[in-house]
Amino acid sequence: VLQNCNNQAVVSTQSTGGRPEDAMPGIAGVKQPLPPHPLNGMVNKTGGKGRLTFKLEEDSLWIGTKARTEKISMSNIKNVVNEKIESDPNYHIMGIQLGPTELSIYWVYWVPAQYVDAVKDTILGKWQTFF
Numbered sequence: 001v002l003q004n005c006n007n008q009a010v011v012s013t014q015s016t017g018g019r020p021e022d023a024m025p026g027i028a029g030v031k032q033p034l035p036p037h038p039l040n041g042m043v044n045k046t047g048g049k050g051r052l053t054f055k056l057e058e059d060s061l062w063i064g065t066k067a068r069t070e071k072i073s074m075s076n077i078k079n080v081v082n083e084k085i086e087s088d089p090n091y092h093i094m095g096i097q098l099g100p101t102e103l104s105i106y107w108v109y110w111v112p113a114q115y116v117d118a119v120k121d122t123i124l125g126k127w128q129t130f131f
């Protein structure tokens with residue numbers, strides 16, 4: 001649950017420039033498995049273009065931007081949180097917690113709604129604990 005969604009750590013979708021023109025189509029109310037290609041057309045909290053690549057054979061998640069690609073072992077990701085974007089429920093804001101505190105959350109905007117559960121299941125494991 002994103003109880004902090006309205007705080008400064010999570011900037012509004014408007015300040016990221018709104019939905020990117022190259023955003024993948026989002027479908028609310030549908031659950032789909034991860035596609036065989038990276039999830040792209042998203043932005044980070046500073047408005048930079050981003051993509052998520054799942055390297056299942058390496059058990060890693062690659063967070064890519066124009067400037068760099070960060071390769072993270074999925075076992076090092078502490079939590080994944082999400083909340084639908086009120087102005088466009090076909091998309092979500094997703095936070096990937098890379099360290100021990102909420103200050104280490106990497107925010108991704110315009111994640112297509114149909115892939116949210118698959119992203120969480122892939123990173124945290126199918127039988128994640130719900131708090």
